[in-house]
Amino acid sequence: MTDQESRGSSDEMILTCEGLTKAFLGVKAVNGATFEVPKGKITALIGPNGAGKTTVVNILSGAMTSDSGTTHIGSTDVTNWPSYKIARLGLMRTFQLSRELGDLTVLENLLVAPKHQPGESLVNIFLRPSLVKRVECENVERALGILQTYGLYDLRDNRARELSGGQKKLLEISRGVMASPTLLLLDEPMAGVNPALIERIGGYILDLKAQGVTVLMIEHNLNVVEKICDHVIVLAEGKTLATGRLSDLRANPEVVTAYLGEVINASTHS
Amino acid sequence: MSAFWYYVFTLLFFLFDYFILAMGLNIQYGETGILNFAYIGFVAIGAYVTGAVSMPDSAGTGQHYILGLNIPFPINLIIGGLTASALALIVALISLRRLRTDYLAMVLISLSLVLYDICNNFVPLFNGADGLYNVPEPMAGVLKLTTNSFVPFFAGVAGVVALIMWFLMSRITRSPLGRTFRAIRDDAGVASALGKGVFRYQLTSMLIGSFYAGVGGGLIIQFGGSFNPSAWLPGETFVIFAVIIVGGVGNNIGMIAGSLLVETLLVHLPAFLPSIPSHPGLIEYVDAMVIGILLMVMLWFRPQGMIPERIRRSPISASTPLSSVTAVAARAGAEPLSTVEEGGAS
């Protein structure tokens, strides 16, 4: 009952995966993960370290192939598609350890993102320079607007590798946003980030939801999950342990033993 | 023409030619991150084909070669460039799609050796170890050039070709295509996650760079009138790598600086020095050592090269007033105007 309620029964699923498995040298990192991500909502993917959350995101985004199982975006079967094809369907992801395009500037990092740029074709560069220039100007303007929003405007001409850890997290999100995603997978967007910035990033994610973007985020900070996430998926030992609202999951003894208890203990110690 | 000017124009020719070769390797390695250790092989194919298509039918020349179509300059040169690109297409389709760049590098080294052995030993192709000679001097007939006046003339031609190719290359590297190449170089996984079909772009980069290799090779065979396997030992690839690393990977202007220092001053100038009678060949060895030491010193102290890759600053200036930036920001749901710092439009 809780599950249906938390999503609302009319919810449309934008991403579904079933029975995903992935083993590394015989160790099953993902072992039958099955869940759905409701469209237009913010969904949290939580679970202990090593539960396979990042591996699931890698599989969903096409960075890795799964050993078995299926993935659908909308009604399209994208199982084991290469990542660039999945990206073109509107799925963008960030990385747990930021992967900025280091020698490119902050602005250039964003400018790479738009799909189907006429200036990426050799023919257009030489035969349709005005089209290339026009689209480029539009993209620059939009990118500067996004950088403004994310507080990176003044750093636009810095090489991306010179940014601080928190700034790199912001850059990854804004680069994803620049690609006009319908679905954004964020792998621990707030890890190692100061409290004020956590607050800001939370605000950005809510703004994205307001603009109609579906978000799936891996997050350890349960206060954040409580505040901004509509729906929670708990992953443990590569399996989906439970799904629902956080308040309901807190009452689930299995979830408490596997994860929540551990987090509550950890937070009282720190 | 005095020997002095002959040397000067020869050096100029090699300066221009290596500028072209360096630009080609730079787009592959410097911009896209493809370690093409077979680069000299593409130069050689361009040279052989440019020469062979401009020569008469091989019957009666005392040489064995394919083609022999009497095609004039500059069409022969373009054919040479395109043939090198065609070879790159085959190599890329076989190896680039499946291999990580480090494995690809090893495959390309082997390819370089195989190509070398084929050209050196399979005589009917390009006359084996003797190579092609008596290659027609382009336009020498039309312009009534003598052997003496041909050298400065063709150095000038190479300069013009280099200028055109620099213009074309800078259009490419400044474009969104060039930016996507650099994104792939920095992190191919990220580029792919952003929707870029990495293989397609690497292939494009290979084709462009190989065209430059082929044209550079085509100019060499026409300048000297001959070309044989001793001119393109597989290790020669590393001289071109030295040119681009010393010059500044990712910067086209750096390519001419590297070409001047490594190729002109270190490789070719010493060849004109009188040899030391008691130690013939000593200069060459010292030369190779100097290049190696220079490369190590550069990598240690200035890995970005003499003229490093530019930071491509945002094009906002008077043409993009800050107001339009904030307007976009507002549309994207940003905070109100008051948060906009002044001095943004630098």
Ligand SMILES: Nc1ncnc2c1ncn2[C@@H]1O[C@H](COP(=O)(O)OP(=O)(O)O)[C@@H](O)[C@H]1O
């Ligand atoms: N590329 C890899 N090679 C080998 N083992 C891996 C790899 N990626 C993840 N693993 C292993 O898989 C398990 C799940 O990792 P991960 O998905 O990163 O967990 P989480 O993100 O939930 O902390 C871990 O035991 C990890 O060591």
Ligand SMILES: [Mg+2]
């Ligand atoms: Mg993880």
